[in-house]
Amino acid sequence: MVKFSMSSFKDILTTKNLGKEIEVFKSLSSTNEYILKSSRIEGKVVVAGVQTNGTGRNNRKWENCEESLLFSVELPLIAKNFLAPLNIVVGYSLVEALGKYSEGTFLKWPNDILIKNKKVAGMVLKAMFSGEELTRVILGVGINISGKTEDNSINSTLASLSDNYLKSVYPDVLLASILSRLESNISKLVSGGLDIKAMWKNYTACKGSDISITIGTEKKTYREYGIDKDGGLIVVDSKKSLSTIKLGDISLDSSN
Numbered sequence: 001m002v003k004f005s006m007s008s009f010k011d012i013l014t015t016k017n018l019g020k021e022i023e024v025f026k027s028l029s030s031t032n033e034y035i036l037k038s039s040r041i042e043g044k045v046v047v048a049g050v051q052t053n054g055t056g057r058n059n060r061k062w063e064n065c066e067e068s069l070l071f072s073v074e075l076p077l078i079a080k081n082f083l084a085p086l087n088i089v090v091g092y093s094l095v096e097a098l099g100k101y102s103e104g105t106f107l108k109w110p111n112d113i114l115i116k117n118k119k120v121a122g123m124v125l126k127a128m129f130s131g132e133e134l135t136r137v138i139l140g141v142g143i144n145i146s147g148k149t150e151d152n153s154i155n156s157t158l159a160s161l162s163d164n165y166l167k168s169v170y171p172d173v174l175l176a177s178i179l180s181r182l183e184s185n186i187s188k189l190v191s192g193g194l195d196i197k198a199m200w201k202n203y204t205a206c207k208g209s210d211i212s213i214t215i216g217t218e219k220k221t222y223r224e225y226g227i228d229k230d231g232g233l234i235v236v237d238s239k240k241s242l243s244t245i246k247l248g249d250i251s252l253d254s255s256n
Contacts, residue, residue, distance in 0.1 A: 004047060004069075009172035017043035018073060018179040029053040031072035032126065032140040040074060040136055047071045047175070051142075067146040069171045073179070075137040078190055081230075083137070084246075087111060087125050088196050088231040089189050090139060093181040094121055095203050098143070100177065101169055106205035109224075109233045109250050113143075114205045120144050141178070145169050200227045206250075211235070213250050 004024055013019050021044045028034050028048040035046045048070045078086065091107040099105040102115050113121035121143040128136040146169075188194035201207070206224040213220055213235070222235035225242060233245040 005172045015183045018183045044074045069143040072140045084230040097178040108205040
């Protein structure tokens with residue numbers, strides 16, 4: 001993978017805030033851990049070539065791998081009612097940016113980016129509170145550019161941009177593109193100019209598919225129906241009864 005170029009990143013970054021302050025390391029235990037231990041600077045980005053103890057959603061491990069773009073960013077503080085749809089907006093932003101490199105890039109609810117039904121990127125959002133007051137929102141992202149990112153037990157479900165890309169992938173260019181889309185989409189979300197329910201129809205990886213959803217230890221099969229205004233997944237069961245899933249793991253049914 002081409003090394004991250006700080007000068008190139010700064011030259012092409014078009015955001016007003018996100019990424020204006022950035023630290024790049026050859027290796028860190030975790031970009032999320034590092035940024036959380038630092039004083040809050042809105043828009044700050046931390047990039048690592050290698051994470052030795054990075055974790056994704058549900059504490060899944062991101063392996064020591066020099067072929068990924070691994071970063072965390074301190075997002076702006078927003079009204080609490082926007083936190084749930086923010087997760088979907090982040091996913092949209094990643095799909096938009098990665099879609100420039102590969103056809104068939106989609107979002108699997110709630111936070112996996114797929115190409116041809118294989119995961120190329122994942123994200124995790126952490127929101128911190130002091131009582132009822134929101135104090136920090138941290139986004140951590142891992143993108144598999146040309147290597148392996150998660151544990152071997154699910155490696156068969158992984159892919160990389162290098163398996164599918166339409167043009168060369170430069171991590172500095174990719175990060176600048178992601179931050180630009182992320183800043184724009186968050187602004188639209190807060191101002192009411194983003195219809196995530198309508199966008200879902202174009203970005204979902206599971207349209208018309210049966211999906212298996214695990215909540216706790218219980219696993220059920222549904223058909224995806226859509227999402228609600230807060231980003232919850234609307235599903236229909238075999239009895240044609242609708243329900244909304246707020247949390248839980250989701251996967252494409254193996255029969256599809």
